[in-house]
Every structure is written in structure tokens, then in C-alpha cells.
Amino acid sequence: MFSYEQPGEYQKTMDNIKIFILDDDETNNELEIMIMQSIGISNIDVRTSGKEALRYLDDCKEKNNFPAIMFVDLNMPGMHGFSFIKLYEENYRNFSPHTRIIMLSNSILENEKKEALKHESVLDFWSKPLKAGKLQEAIAKIKSINEEIVGWEDLKM
Amino acid sequence: MNDTLNINEIPSGLIQNDKSEIKSKLWLQAILDNSSLNIMAFESIRDENGNIEDFEFLFINKKAEESLSRVNLTGKRFKKEFPGIYSGLFDLYAEVTETGKPLDKEIYYNYDGYELWASINATKLEDGCLVMYSDISDRKKAEQREKEFHEEIGSSNTTIRRMLDGSIAAICLFDTLRDEKGRIIDFIFRGVNKASEVLNKKGENDLIGKGLIESFPEVNEVFFKEYVKVVETGIPLRTDLEGYDHWYRSVGVKLGDGLVVSTEDITDRKKVEYEIKKTKELLNLIFESLPMHLSFNKAFRDSEGRVSDFIMEASNASNLKINGLSKDELGKSIQIILPEIKNHPFYQTLVEVAEKGFAQQEESSYYIDNKLTWLLTYYIPITDGVLVAGLDITDRKKAEDDLRESQHFIQQIADTTPDMLLVFDVTKKKVIYVNKEIYTTLGYTPESIYQMENKVFEQLLHPDDYQKLIIHYSSLLYIKHGEVREIEMRIIDSNNNWHWYSIRETLFKAADNGKAQQILAVCQNITSQKQAEAAFIEERTRNLELKRINEVMDTFVFAAAHDLKAPVSNLKLLTNVIENTSETAIRNQLQGKYLPIIETLEKTITGLVRVLEIENDSSTGVKNLFFKDIFHSVLNELSENVNAQNVKIHADFIYCQSITYIESYLLSIFRNTLSNALKYKSDNRELIVNINTQYSGKYVLFTIRDNGIGIDLEIFGKDLFKPFKRFSTQSEGTGIGLHLIKSMVSKNGGKIEVESELGAGTTFKIFMAEYK
Numbered sequence: 065m066f067s068y069e070q071p072g073e074y075q076k077t078m079d080n081i082k083i084f085i086l087d088d089d090e091t092n093n094e095l096e097i098m099i100m101q102s103i104g105i106s107n108i109d110v111r112t113s114g115k116e117a118l119r120y121l122d123d124c125k126e127k128n129n130f131p132a133i134m135f136v137d138l139n140m141p142g143m144h145g146f147s148f149i150k151l152y153e154e155n156y157r158n159f160s161p162h163t164r165i166i167m168l169s170n171s172i173l174e175n176e177k178k179e180a181l182k183h184e185s186v187l188d189f190w191s192k193p194l195k196a197g198k199l200q201e202a203i204a205k206i207k208s209i210n211e212e213i214v215g216w217e218d219l220k221m
Numbered sequence: 222m223n224d225t226l227n228i229n230e231i232p233s234g235l236i237q238n239d240k241s242e243i244k245s246k247l248w249l250q251a252i253l254d255n256s257s258l259n260i261m262a263f264e265s266i267r268d269e270n271g272n273i274e275d276f277e278f279l280f281i282n283k284k285a286e287e288s289l290s291r292v293n294l295t296g297k298r299f300k301k302e303f304p305g306i307y308s309g310l311f312d313l314y315a316e317v318t319e320t321g322k323p324l325d326k327e328i329y330y331n332y333d334g335y336e337l338w339a340s341i342n343a344t345k346l347e348d349g350c351l352v353m354y355s356d357i358s359d360r361k362k363a364e365q366r367e368k369e370f371h372e373e374i375g376s377s378n379t380t381i382r383r384m385l386d387g388s389i390a391a392i393c394l395f396d397t398l399r400d401e402k403g404r405i406i407d408f409i410f411r412g413v414n415k416a417s418e419v420l421n422k423k424g425e426n427d428l429i430g431k432g433l434i435e436s437f438p439e440v441n442e443v444f445f446k447e448y449v450k451v452v453e454t455g456i457p458l459r460t461d462l463e464g465y466d467h468w469y470r471s472v473g474v475k476l477g478d479g480l481v482v483s484t485e486d487i488t489d490r491k492k493v494e495y496e497i498k499k500t501k502e503l504l505n506l507i508f509e510s511l512p513m514h515l516s517f518n519k520a521f522r523d524s525e526g527r528v529s530d531f532i533m534e535a536s537n538a539s540n541l542k543i544n545g546l547s548k549d550e551l552g553k554s555i556q557i558i559l560p561e562i563k564n565h566p567f568y569q570t571l572v573e574v575a576e577k578g579f580a581q582q583e584e585s586s587y588y589i590d591n592k593l594t595w596l597l598t599y600y601i602p603i604t605d606g607v608l609v610a611g612l613d614i615t616d617r618k619k620a621e622d623d624l625r626e627s628q629h630f631i632q633q634i635a636d637t638t639p640d641m642l643l644v645f646d647v648t649k650k651k652v653i654y655v656n657k658e659i660y661t662t663l664g665y666t667p668e669s670i671y672q673m674e675n676k677v678f679e680q681l682l683h684p685d686d687y688q689k690l691i692i693h694y695s696s697l698l699y700i701k702h703g704e705v706r707e708i709e710m711r712i713i714d715s716n717n718n719w720h721w722y723s724i725r726e727t728l729f730k731a732a733d734n735g736k737a738q739q740i741l742a743v744c745q746n747i748t749s750q751k752q753a754e755a756a757f758i759e760e761r762t763r764n765l766e767l768k769r770i771n772e773v774m775d776t777f778v779f780a781a782a783h784d785l786k787a788p789v790s791n792l793k794l795l796t797n798v799i800e801n802t803s804e805t806a807i808r809n810q811l812q813g814k815y816l817p818i819i820e821t822l823e824k825t826i827t828g829l830v831r832v833l834e835i836e837n838d839s840s841t842g843v844k845n846l847f848f849k850d851i852f853h854s855v856l857n858e859l860s861e862n863v864n865a866q867n868v869k870i871h872a873d874f875i876y877c878q879s880i881t882y883i884e885s886y887l888l889s890i891f892r893n894t895l896s897n898a899l900k901y902k903s904d905n906r907e908l909i910v911n912i913n914t915q916y917s918g919k920y921v922l923f924t925i926r927d928n929g930i931g932i933d934l935e936i937f938g939k940d941l942f943k944p945f946k947r948f949s950t951q952s953e954g955t956g957i958g959l960h961l962i963k964s965m966v967s968k969n970g971g972k973i974e975v976e977s978e979l980g981a982g983t984t985f986k987i988f989m990a991e992y993k
Contacts, residue, residue, distance in 0.1 A: 089787055091818060095794035098811075102801045170786035192790035193797065 078104035081203060084131035085110045086117045086148065087168070088140045096135070096194050103196050114143025114151075121156050130160030132206060133187075135194070138169035138176065145169075149183050157185055164206055168192055250282075257355070259285035259339075263299065264349035265318050273315045275300040279349060288356060314343055314350050321345040327357065336362070367430065370411060382414075389485065391417035396479035397452055398432055405449050407432035411479065420484060448473060451480045461487070512612070514540035514596075518555060519606035520575040528575050531555045534606070543589055543611075567598075574600040574607050584614065641722070641744040643670075644729050647697060647737050650675040662746055664715030683711035683719060700728045700737050709747070721751040785829075788822035828961075835964045843992040845881050848874040848914050848923075855891040862899050867907040870895070876915035877922075881991045886965040890923065893958040894985050898927035901983065920971060920988035928982040934975065941975060962987070 083105055087093050093110050100108055109131065111117040124130045134152075138145040149165060157163075164187040167180045171191075180189045187206070190198065253260050263276035276299040286292050294302065300311060309330065317324050324343040330336070338361035341354040385392055394412035397405045410428040418424055423436065433448075434440055444462070451458045451473045458473035468491040473482045508515055518531040533546075533555050541547065550558040555568075562568050566585070574581055581600045586593055595618040601608040635642045635656040641663075643655040651674045655667045673680055678690060686709075693708050700706060706726045711719045722744045730739040795818065799811050852872050856863060863870065880887070895910070902908035911926045932941070942963040963973055970990035977983040 089791065091791050091814065091821075092787065092794065094814075095791060095798055098798045099794065099801070102798070170784075170790055192786070193794040196797075196801075 075104055077203065077207060079106065081105060081133070082107040082129070082131040083109070084117075084120070084134040086112075086114070086134065086140075086145075087137035088112045088142075089137070092192070099194055099196050100199065103200060114140065114148045117148060118151060121152065125156060125159050128159070130156070130163050132163060133202070134163060134165045136165055136167050138167055138171075138180075146179065146183075149180075149186065153183060153185055164202075166190060166202065168194065253280070254283040256282060257284060258282075258353045259288050259355065261285050261352045262346055262349065263314060263318075263352065264347070265315070266298065273318060276311070276314060276349060279346075310341075313341070314352065317343045317345055317350045318348065327361075329361070338362070367411075371429075385414035386416075388414060388483075389416055391420035391484040391486075393417050393428075393482050393484075394476065394479065395433065395448070395482065396477070405452065407434045408445075408448060408479065409433075410436070417484075420486070448480060448482070451475050452478065458482075461491075508535070508537045511537070511610075512539075513537075514543055514609075514611040514613075516540045516609050517603070517606055518571060518609060521554065522605075528572050531571060531575075531607070533558065540609075540611070570598075570600055571607050571609070574602050575605070578602050638743075641746075643742050643744065644739055645677075645742065646739055647694075648732075650678065652677050653739065662714070663712065663720065681712050683713070686710040697726060697740055698736050700726070700740070702728050702731070704728065709751075712744075719748075720746055721748045723747045784825045785822070788818050788825065791818045792822075831961060835961060835968070842883050842885070843881060844884060845879055846884055846887055847879045848872075849878070851884075851887050851891050852912065855888060855895060858892065859896060859899065862896070868899065868902070868910070869907060870910045870912070872912040874914050876913070878914075880914075880921045880989060881993070882989065883965075883992070889965060890962055890987060890989075893962050894925045894987070897958065897985075898925065898929060898983070901927070901929040901932075903928065903930050903980075917988060919990065921991055923987040923989060924984065925987075926982065926984040931979040931981050931983050932975070932977040933979050934977050938975075942973070966990075 083100060085093055085096060085108065087096075087110075090112060093112070097108055097110065109120060111120050121130075136145045136148055145167060149167075152165070163185060165183070165185045166187055167189045169176065169189070169191060177189045180186050188202065260280070260282040261278060262280035264279050265273040266275040266277055268274045278294040278297050278299065281289075281294045286294065289303075291302065299307070299314075307330070309328070313324055313326070313328075316322070323345075324341055327338065327340050329338055336358060337356065338358040339354045340357050341352065343350045343352045345351075392412075392414045393410060395408035396411050398407040398409050400406050409430060409432055411430075413421070413425055413428050418428070421428060421437070428436060434445065441464075447458050447460065450456070452475055455475045457475070458471060460471050462469045462471060467486055467488040469484050470487045471482060471484045473480050514537070516536040517534050519534050520528045521530040521532055523529040531554070533551055533553065536546070536551060541550075544559060546558055555562055570581055570583065580602060582598065584595060584597050586595050588594070593615070594613060595615045597612045597614045599608075599610040599612075601610070635654075638656070639658065641656065641658040643652050643659070645652045652670050655670050657667065659665050659667060659670060670677060678687060682690060689708065690710065693706070697706060704727065708724050708726070709721060710724060711721055713719055724742050724744045726740050726742045728737050728739075729741040730737075732738040792815070795811060795814055799808055802808050802811065849872075852874075856870070862868075895912075898908065898910045906928065909928050911924075913924050915922050915924075932938075934941075942959050966973055966987055966989055969992060972988045974986040974988070975983065976986070
């Protein structure tokens, strides 16, 4: 647990934070959602293919409402994780400068991690399974970064 | 002159005039004196009975006076002046006077050695006669002589005749024919023999009595002059003449007032002489130009017939030179011209050959001009002498020495080299030399190799290499000096182990026609190299295989890791979530999720094991499989899916009904492709699947076509057969199906091709290589 400056702030943060999961493994997705919910996150969108994810991003763009964190699986049939990230950075990043991507993978090959972190929008590279504690840390970190750049309160989440 | 001269017929003008009578008388006298005839006129003197008892010379010309050697006979009495000597004539004249019958006769008168032949004409002249006669004694004498001569030869000397006729020489006897001045103007043939007739091409009768020039006007003037010279000088003529393509030898000898000429046709002899001369010249040329020292040494025998010395009768220039002799010393005793020769073995041999009559030859060395020279000398007995021919063989000897030396050298090399050296005869196909190395490395003695004769290659070479050798052989036949041929072969040793040899072959000896006769082969044992090579190749093959396996494994492992990890991580998640959930209802629900996750895990592991099985599988379980049967078996398995949905499957195995293959593989192929077609069917239409088999080149082609959703090959083409790559979330598969199929098919040489169009359908073409 991290310290939040004001009481209730935590829940506020968790309430407002919007998460997007891109992974073809549905079982995995179900379980991840449950993990997130268990720490207070309720605003979670899921897509199981890169194609669908891009459509979702179009939607976000339209509504001008992008997720704060996108969890992107590395190995997916159809579009590879990196391909998606590239497309995102090319076409959507401008509209959501605050979005952070965290890559998830079953395997952690050093060169894959390096490759991932090269991308501007990628914050980190985690191996599965997703850990609640780690997620909380990440959220705290993002909050602090975003507070510096943009007023947290101003963000529509 | 038969006419009677009748005085009455003299023109009266002449007689009547006295002056003119005297004149005409003188004139008549002059005419008659000029004549070459003897002219006399007689008047008969009769007795009381009227018989003619004598004649009175009325007239006599000068010639007659000369002949009678009397002058002033006019008025004299015939009988009185010439008592008895001309009595025959007297009677003839009397007859003419009495009878008036003219006389024309040749008479012969002989008195006291005095011969006279006359041709008389007498005519009556009043009571007397006119007599004209010419002396033909000479002619008659000649005729007589001739006759005598002929009779001599013909009758009394037949032997001589026979001898003369038997001679091959043409013998002619000539008498001279002289003119009034006594100069020889021709030669008269008096006698000829048969050969002469032939030579002159005229018969005896045509020649005898005729002149030489008369008969042969073309006779050489010089020739004639020679004859004349013989007669005049008495010096015999001996000359060789050439005429009418023949050669003649003429010998002329004076005989009386003529000569006997004996002419022989010596053409043949001349020819022979010429031939002999030419032969002699040629022999001499040979004698001098032969590169041998030649001499002919005639044996000189003592009183007991033993050879005591030799005379060097002939020697060519080179022989004179090496013995330090000059031409002048030919014909002399060799003991004189070559002192100390008697002690020399050369002399001994000469004697032996001369005595025994058997030829000999010997090689010996001499110091000539301070140089060691080897001579091969032949001693050949000829008549009573010895022909000695010496040939300088110094070079040959030197070559022999060199050869011996080099042979020794070669032998040393052959003995010390670690390589096996051999010389084999190409035509006889046997080894004629091999060095000791063959024993050291292969355990055969050289002798045993030679004994194998032409079976040596058959017995010692690997059968495959023996075949190779047969082909290689033909190139060996035409190998030239300096060329090298190489070949590698296996040779069996005496313990039945094979050794690899690298053999380099060169020409050792060529036959006269240029083809190779003997080949020198240097054989290097490369068994260890070959083994290393084989090991290397084996390793490389292994490495390649390993590499392939590694590649498969890498992809595989990587993919496996991911796909194994996924369910595992899900299990962890699940556990985590359940831990964090207190509500029992949710916990129960969640626990139900374990099983599917574990099943996923199991499927993945099974799939992985399958892949490994295929990699390790050998082709056991190969049998002849009918497509129809496999197809129905797989349909059965998938019956739920097939029947439940809008599916039509057509299968046609008419072009290829069966294949010799591994059953499990074939089942997998059918199962996998069919279930893929079912999985990736389009929602918009009925799924139609077409399956058929046919032969395609060396493969059996299995084609499956569907009208499903298709695959974007541009994007996914390269990943299609990689393990664990799924192309859409639509399927539930493990993603290793296609990878497995590819492994199975490519394992023994087959391949897979894919055609697909998004939204239209996919076609898989599987080229299977049949198992033997």
C-alpha cells in the first residue's frame, strides 16, 4: 500500500483510473479483471485482438477519453504486441500523451524487454501473472508523473 | 672388136694419094700405138701345099712390142722369132685366116714359169689376120688365187674352219686393194667366220671378194686407218671400240698383204666390268663411311700350314687412324706394322678365327688418344683371312653405367620412400615391380604380388574401385611423359582390412607406337585422412541435423515456453484471486475455472510431446494405406463437428488410391487439415470442402480446398507453419497442428504449399514422399 496524501484519495484515484487490457487469453483477462477489481479499479476495458483494440482506440479518440494504462500482451495471434504499440504511437499518441503502456508477457527475454522499453509510451515490461501490488505501485508512480505534467484533478479519467 | 677391117673399106682418098698415104699410114700408126690393146696384123706365109707355115708381121703396135719385148718385128716371121713359145696362138691365128671365123677367146699361156692370160680378138685380114688382145693376167691371177684360197680353206682346212666358226670372235681375213700408185684404198674380204657373218649382218658370199668400204661405206675412217697402219707397220692393233650401243675389242694382225682382224663383242663384259667398277666404288664408299674400324687381314701360313702372321690387305680410314697407320703400310705384315701385336689378345683371336673358321665377337677397352674407349669387335673369317670390324661402344657403355647407377639410385629411393612404389605393365595388366613398402603396410611380399600376375588388381582392389580402375585405364593408355593421373582406391591387406590409397601415375615406358607400356605408380596411404574425412562429413551432417533440430527446438522451445507459461500463469492468477476472495459463492465459481486451465495445459504438453515424438521417430510402422479408409476414420472422429454444422465434404481418391506411409502421420494430416477447414469456416455460407489425391512428379499430392474465411498470407504466410502461432482467436487449437504436419511431411522429403484468399477460402497442397 502506498501513502496517499489525503484520506480517500486512494479510492478516488482508483475510481477515476481507466485501464485497458489487450490480451487474447480470455481466462487470463477474466482473472486480471478480478485482481484489478480487488484493489478498487472498476473502469476496465478489454479487447482480445489488435484489430479490436484499434477500433477501441478510435472510439476513445472520438470521445477524447483515453485509458491511463494499457496492458498489452506481447505474443498474440494476429497482431503482435509491438505492432500494436507502434500503431498506437503513430496514430493515437498525440491525442493521449498521458497514456502509459505496460507490456505483459509469459516469457521475459532480455532483448524483448529492451525492445519494449525503447518505445516512448511503454512504462514497463512485466511478466505474467499480474500482481496487484505491482499494479498499485505503478499507478502511484503514474500519478506522481502526471501530477507534475498535468494537474491530476484536471484529468478526465 | 669383131669387125673385120677390110682395107677396101678405107676411104679411097687416104690410099690413092702417096703423101697422104704416108700421112695416113703414120696417122694410123699413131692411133694404134696409143691403144692399150696389143694390136698385130699378120700375113700368112704358105708352103708349096698352100698350108700356112708361118705369119709375117705386117704391123705391130707399141703395146704389143712391149708385151713381146721385141721391137722392129714388122716384116719378121712369127714362128721364126718366137719358136715354139706361141704355137698355140699360131694355130688359132691360122684357123682364123683359113676359116675367116673371128676369134674371141680368153687364153692361158704358160711357158717356163711365164704365165699369160689374154683376151684375144682375131679377125681375118686378107690372107692373114688382125689380132687384138689384152693382157688379163692380173685379173686371172687374182681369180686363180681366190679359187685356190677358197679351195684351201674349203677342202683341206675344215678343222680350222670349224674352229673359226666356233669362235665367238668375228674373224675376218683381208687383202689390201691398192691403187696404181700402190696406196691401200680398200680391204677385200678374203675370209670370214660365222661370227663375222653375224656381226657384219651379211653372209659369206656377200662378203668374200668385196671390199670393206665397198660393203660398209659408213665404216669409220679412223678404223680404216688403223687397219692400214697394221699392214704398213706390221704392229698389231689392239683396241676397244664403241659402236651401235655395243663395245668391241678388235685385234688386227698383219698377214701377207693384208690382215686378220678378230673382233669380239665385249658389251657384256664391259657391262660387267662397269658393274664391278661401280660395285667396287660402292663397297669402297661403304668401307670408308661405315662407322666402324674395318680391316681385312689375310692369313700368312708357315710351311706347316699354321698361321704365323697376317697381312693387312685392306683397311678403312678410321681403322688406320686408331692404329696410327698410314695407307702405305697396307699389304704389309701386321707384326711389322704393329709391333708387340703378337702378345695382344687381339692377335690371339685373329689366329683362332683364321684357324677354326668360326666368327667371334668381343667387347674390350683400349686407351686411344688417352681416352678410355670401349670397342665391340667382330672377327669374321673370309676365305683365308679375317675381316675385323670394330664398333665404338663407349657411349653405350657409358649409358649402361649411367643406367646401372640410376637404377641403383632408383632402387635406393624405392627402398627408403614411405610410399608404396610400383611399376605395372599396362597391356599385361600385372605388376612388374613393387617396393618393400608393400610388405610393411599391406603384408604382401613383392614376390607374391608378381605371382598374382594379371589377377593382382582383381584380388587386391575394392570391387567398386576395380570398376573405377577399368574406366581409368583407358586414360592411362594414352598418358604422355610428364603427365600425371590421380586416383583414389581401397586396397585390401593380408589381414582383410581395407586401406585407402591416393595413387599418382606417370608414364614409365612407352611402346614404339606411343601408347603407354609401363606405368609408375606412387601410392600414398590416406586411410587416416579418409577416415577423418568421413568423420568430418558425418559430423557435418550431424551438425546440420543438429542445427535443424536446434532451429526447430528454438522456435519450439520459445513457443512452448509461452504456451506452457500461459496456463500456468493463469493458474497463479486464479489462485491469487481465490485467495483474495472471501465470498464462498464466488470462490466456488472460481474453482471451476481450474479444470479448463489445466486442460489447456495438458493439450499444450501433449502437443509438445507429439512434436518431439515426430522428431525422434524412425519410419517404423510404414504400410500401404488406402485414402478412403483414412478419410472415413477421421470423419468419424470429427463427426460431431461435421454433422452439427452446415458442412459439405467431398472426397475423391480416384487418381491415387493409396500410399505407403506412416499411418499415424496420414491420420494427422487428414485430421488436422479437415479440422482447420471446419474451424475457419465462414459464418456467411455453407462450408464446402473438397479433398482429392493424385500423383505429382515423384510425390503423392493431397489437396484440400475450403471456402472458409481464408488467411492473409501476406501477413501470416511466414508464420503459418511455426508452432504455436495462431492466426485468429476463432480457433481453440493449440496452434501446433500445421507445424506437426509440416514436420511429418518434410521429414522424408515432402513439402506443403498453401494458397488462400481472405474471405474466399484456403487450399492446402501436401506433397508426400512415399516410403519405400
